[in-house]
Amino acid sequence: RNQASETEMSPTNLAEAKAQAAACRRCDLCEAASQTVWGSGDSASGLMIVGEQPGDAEDLCGQPFVGPAGQLLHSEMDEAEIGAAWLTNAVKHFKYRQRGKRRIHQAPNRQEIVHCRWWLDYERRFLVPRLTVALGASAAFALTGDDSPMEIRRGTIETARDGGPVLITWHPSYILRLPSKASADAREQLRDDLVRARTILG
Numbered sequence: 293r294n295q296a297s298e299t300e301m302s303p304t305n306l307a308e309a310k311a312q313a314a315a316c317r318r319c320d321l322c323e324a325a326s327q328t329v330w331g332s333g334d335s336a337s338g339l340m341i342v343g344e345q346p347g348d349a350e351d352l353c354g355q356p357f358v359g360p361a362g363q364l365l366h367s368e369m370d371e372a373e374i375g376a377a378w379l380t381n382a383v384k385h386f387k388y389r390q391r392g393k394r395r396i397h398q399a400p401n402r403q404e405i406v407h408c409r410w411w412l413d414y415e416r417r418f419l420v421p422r423l424t425v426a427l428g429a430s431a432a433f434a435l436t437g438d439d440s441p442m443e444i445r446r447g448t449i450e451t452a453r454d455g456g457p458v459l460i461t462w463h464p465s466y467i468l469r470l471p472s473k474a475s476a477d478a479r480e481q482l483r484d485d486l487v488r489a490r491t492i493l494g
């Protein structure tokens with residue numbers, strides 16, 4: 293448990309990594325989640341956008357960013373005229389606590405992020421993004437190893453553990469939780485950051 297199984301082989305391409313991740317038991321999150329939610333999108337776009345973890349809707353359908361946070365992200369990507377990107381998450385299983393019929397999202401802890409980095413690192417090795425956008429603190433930590441507060445990092449470009457540039461911005465779920473004025477401001481900042489990402493990619 294919490295270790296690579298003895299039979300786990302290093303994947304040699306993206307499809308192999310996805311297939312292996314579907315059977316991942318590197319941490320306990322696989323127990324309650326419905327399925328592994330692997331990244332999806334345009335693998336040749338040069339742009340990787342990394343969220344925290346799948347939510348309720350993503351867990352059920354197996355695709356990243358299909359729920360309310362995803363709708364906000366897609367709408368801001370459209371506004372920023374980003375036509376193609378690879379969308380993925382730092383943690384690939386939904387973590388939640390059951391309250392009645394509802395499944396309430398719980399943020400992954402450091403250990404879970406570090407266990408799941410095994411997959412993110414392979415995903416990055418095979419995709420070789422030219423630019424990565426980190427949505428929120430979990431993604432920023434997974435990519436850079438730094439867990440300083442988002443308030444001082446948002447809008448800056450940091451260096452990933454593997455050397456690539458990472459633009460740090462707000463997580464769309466965080467924007468959805470803010471009071472209306474703060475939410476509108478943060479949404480504008482997310483849009484500005486996405487426009488900057490598109491400009492950098494040229």
Ligand code: URA
Pocket residue numbers: 343344345346347350355356357358359361362380381465
């Ligand atoms: N939030 C995330 O971070 N990722 C998703 O896939 C959906 C919501």
